[in-house]
Amino acid sequence: MTATVEPVAVPDAASPSLDAVWEDRPGIPGFLTTVDHKRIAVRYLVTATAFLFIGGLEAMVLRAQLAGPNGTVVDADTYNRIMTMHGTTMIFLFNTPVFAGFGNYLVPLLIGAREMAFPRVNAFSYWVYLGSGSLLYSSFLLHAVPDGGWFAYTPLTSSAYSPDVGLDLWAMGIVFLGISTTAGGINFIVTIFRMRAPGMTLSRLPLFCWAILTMSFMIVFALPAITLAGVLLELDRTFGMQFFSPAGGGDPLLYQHLFWIWGHPEVYILFIPATGIISMVVATFSGRRVVAYHLVVAALVATGFISFGLWMHHMFATGVPFLVASFFSAASLVVAIPSGVQIFAWLATMLTGRVRLEVPMLFAIGFVVTFVIGGMTGVMVGVVPFDQQVTDSYFVVAHFHYVLIGGTVFPAFAGLHYWFPKAIGRMPSRRLGVWSFWFTFVGTQLTFFPQHILGLEGMPRRVWTYPEGLGWDGPNALSTAGSVVLGVGLLLSVVAFALAWRRGEPADADPWGGETLEWAIPSPPPPYNFAGVPIVRSDAPMWDDDPPRAITHLDGEDLTVPHDGHHRAVLTSPLDAAGLEAVSMPEPSYTPLVVAGSLTLLCVAVIASSWPIGLVAVVVASAALIRWHDGIGS
């Protein structure tokens, strides 16, 4: 290998001729064919945020109904359907995809790469996400909204008790979405192992990328369980099989095992990338690297492993043998240790740094406070006898909203405020951001803290109404009032982004003084990200004494000019990121959209039991798959 080194010397190295090759076609064709990880990421983030607000609107209906005893806002049936869609939307259509969005935008930028390893798979993942989200929400048009709760326990969700098509849409939607998530996970793994800038050994990998890597491995191992649960449920429903029916020798608890073998790792699949965002934000706004980097990495990986050994703590009330319950209880407590390591690493970073209270940092602090409370109640529900009291009560509702809103919504908004200037090139209003933070923070506490008390006072979750005189009226009223404040808080951030999109102050390349490579390139980044390949000499390349340098010529090829009109990117070795090799990458194509669209159609065909439509879908998908590699250079 021969290489020429120049400073990354940011805007100067930007190459107009590279633009010509990397830029998407204008208008609709470009929109439909793009494989640019940044455009796909923004789509993920916008779609996920839209689902956050749809799910939030559903939550407002639930809170309105429960504001007082004997509520009359909705009836039992409507409540149960909206409750099911609220949970399903938040977990599957907001929480998981929002971090796919962050990962997509940031992983290539943080590791100094031009693209994801599989750009077309990346586009495909997004279209499948959109397809499965549409499938789930088509239930509103069909007046068959699923009503089995977001974990759809059998036998309530069997065809005997839920005969309408809503549950089929649910099961197929979830199974289908799994394809998107799994493909995304594999894409992240390969990208992180093969496309890191030279010098970025694994021990210099930014913590956000470590988080995405851990999340991706967890996805690959956890997703098959829910896919299986969904497929078996659908086979029971459609073909009268008896996997979960005791009458036919099946067992309803088998479904719960399969669901939670995915479901518990899923909690950490959501939480781990969020901690990655927090590590980046805390480092930047404390003006120093995160303390105990190696311990934090070990904590991430340990969380990933341990989270696979906890699933039965969702089932302590199903009649679990003593020994099994003790094991899962101990494991549930152990998983608190790596979280403790991360919390104290951030605290030590802040205590030894110089904290700047910019909007992303406010959300990060809000995260720590909220998540610590959720973590404490998490330990409590790991204690079997206590769990048997509070599980399926509002205590658990409070717990997981603290963990999920604290652990993922706050970090997501920290991330949105932090990287918005990079992605859009404009600064969102600080004033609106601060207001947004305070409303969100106060709203969260006000909404969910009283729910702990409701649970301890005996209020079960998923009740569409409750009688007066049980001491539940006050906390419920408070909770409903809080949810309005919370909604306003999140909305204010969106207003800040919408205003800044067109009219914000222009942002320079590095408005916050960040430590990682994305701040070395212009805001917004050019479509090829880096003209030359950055060379990394530490885990905070932007804070090195001299500016990061870049390789511009590799094996006689000038990387800053187009090469045979192809997208060129550089591969390195998996562990120490050495051994550079320039390769051609897949370019924009309609095939990801066509394959995803025809698979969506296939799901519709299965639900409608329409074999002709199914056949058409399979033929179109196969034809598109055969042409998948068209236009990829040698």
Added chain:
Amino acid sequence: MELTAPPVGGRRPDRMPNRSRRLPWRRCLVGATLALPLAGCSDGHSVLSAKGPEAARVSALGWGMIVVSSVISAVVFGLLAASLFPSVRERFRRHDETALVRWGGVALPVVVLLALSGLTVAAMVPSDDRDGTLELTVVGHQYWWEVTYPGTGAVTANEIHIPAGRRVRVALESPDVIHSFWVPSLAGKIDMVPGRTNHLVLEADRPGTYRGQCAEYCGAQHARMAFVVVAQEPAEFQRWLRHQAEPLAAAATDRPGRAVFERESCAGCHTVRGTEADGAIGPDLTHLADRDTIGALTLPNDRREVRAWVRDAQQFKAGAEMPPIDLSSEDLDAIVDYLEHLR
């Protein structure tokens, strides 16, 4: 005895519970500790005010955990706040920066969690089977509770009588979907899973009425699937049980409504022991007039409510099995009269 009968649609039951006799200090302490102005100091259905030994073990553990986790949270929040002050930061900068992570992030949780793990296992060890454990079976249905006392012939619904101060082993079953049996002030919950029989131990220290409710989402009217546990003095309980076990004497059922009950669809679903009615779909109504509520605590058991319920139960509990029944006003009155005399 007093009962919580949740009123529906603005109707108030005749007997409202008298909840304000005393302020249980510990429950009010929750509000104080957690610094929330909540007027939630009610009685009879709270995890943290245990009314029996099973729940007491958990409430002690619960209080311990609330205190310890409040202290740990306060320390974390204190450090967080301290990081905003440059003077404090100066002091920290002089120390080994990873020490905080090792002590706070590793050592502290290990110690706390090991201790907690030990306490957990200790609290999980089942209490000894003492002599004279009473056994009863509760079957969860969409959306009511069938209660049987094996070996006695007594069957009732939505009201579980037990002798105070005695260990009661409850077998939990379900023929339809998963339900969960939960009486917060007496014990943790255990699910009723089709195809299995789970067990739970209930014990009330003193006579009283303890509210329970289904805790596993089981369909449209999951919210209206409540029940009460009535703990009685042992002698009183024995009298109650003997009475419940007996079929009705002919004289007790000799009312005009009986013919209507057996002629219309009622008898197809409900049993009245001592008469022709032997349906097995809905609750056994043999001693209905002894109960304080109907519809799994949906309505108080009085004439007006029962009449409205029989005419159209769906208006109170949409999705329940009981269909609207088309009866003339006289027939309806006769049935209500009959039901109100089933003792």
